[in-house]
Amino acid sequence: MKLPGMRYTTCPPSRDSGVPPVGTAFRFAMVPWGVSVDERLKAVDVRIYAILAACRRKSTAKMGSRLLGRNACMNFRRVAASIERLISCGHIEISRSWKGARTEYRLLSPIFDIKGKVPIGAELKHVAVGRREMVACPRCHREVGGLLKAGWCRSCAWELKVRRIAQSEVLAGAGRKTGT
Numbered sequence: 001m002k003l004p005g006m007r008y009t010t011c012p013p014s015r016d017s018g019v020p021p022v023g024t025a026f027r028f029a030m031v032p033w034g035v036s037v038d039e040r041l042k043a044v045d046v047r048i049y050a051i052l053a054a055c056r057r058k059s060t061a062k063m064g065s066r067l068l069g070r071n072a073c074m075n076f077r078r079v080a081a082s083i084e085r086l087i088s089c090g091h092i093e094i095s096r097s098w099k100g101a102r103t104e105y106r107l108l109s110p111i112f113d114i115k116g117k118v119p120i121g122a123e124l125k126h127v128a129v130g131r132r133e134m135v136a137c138p139r140c141h142r143e144v145g146g147l148l149k150a151g152w153c154r155s156c157a158w159e160l161k162v163r164r165i166a167q168s169e170v171l172a173g174a175g176r177k178t179g180t
Contacts, residue, residue, distance in 0.1 A: 029054035032109040040089050047072050048082040049091060052105050059112035062102045 029050040036046055051071050052061040069079040083105075086092045093106040134143040137153035144153040152160075 030111060032111055035091050035109065038089055038091070041085060041091075042082070044072065044074060044078060045082045045085050048079065049086060049107075052092065053107060053112075056107060056112065059107050059109075061105045061107065063105070064102045 030053055031046065031050050035041070035049050041049075048068065051068060052063065055061045055063055065076055065079050065083075069076050072079065074082075083092070083094065087094060091108055093108060095104045095106070134145065135147055136142070137144055137147065137156055139152045139156045142153060142155070144155075147153060148157050150157055
């Protein structure tokens with residue numbers, strides 16, 4: 001149903017058409033605060049940015065203008081104008097490709113930069129990989145990688161287990177010989 005005075009180019013007014021936008025129904029978009037409150041952008045520009053952010057891999061999104069317009073419920077000219085505004089405000093970069101190929105958009109926000117995932121001011125701990133701290137077993141005094149819950153190394157715990165099994169076997173064998 002189209003309402004009077006409103007033009008819908010490709011989408012119905014409700015998104016409950018059963019067709020999930022941008023591939024799957026479980027996508028979400030991270031829109032940086034700087035993009036959402038930028039006074040130079042219109043609401044449709046933020047919508048285009050959100051669609052690009054939902055379809056991104058790391059910091060790049062490959063998407064054709066028609067598909068972008070279909071998901072944003074607007075025509076090609078409005079998509080092109082929104083892309084130009086996003087470029088002029090410095091939120092995205094575009095790599096022009098040959099005709100017929102999907103355009104690659106690079107989102108310039110630092111939250112999409114994989115290298116920038118370490119919080120500011122956090123120092124990285126240098127840990128030697130493959131090296132364990134050695135501990136002396138209180139029972140056998142050998143240097144081992146770690147102790148069990150009993151406070152002994154594995155070999156001491158294994159020796160104790162074998163000794164208990166042997167004692168129970170001896171007692172069971174002695175009981176059979178005496179006839180009890």
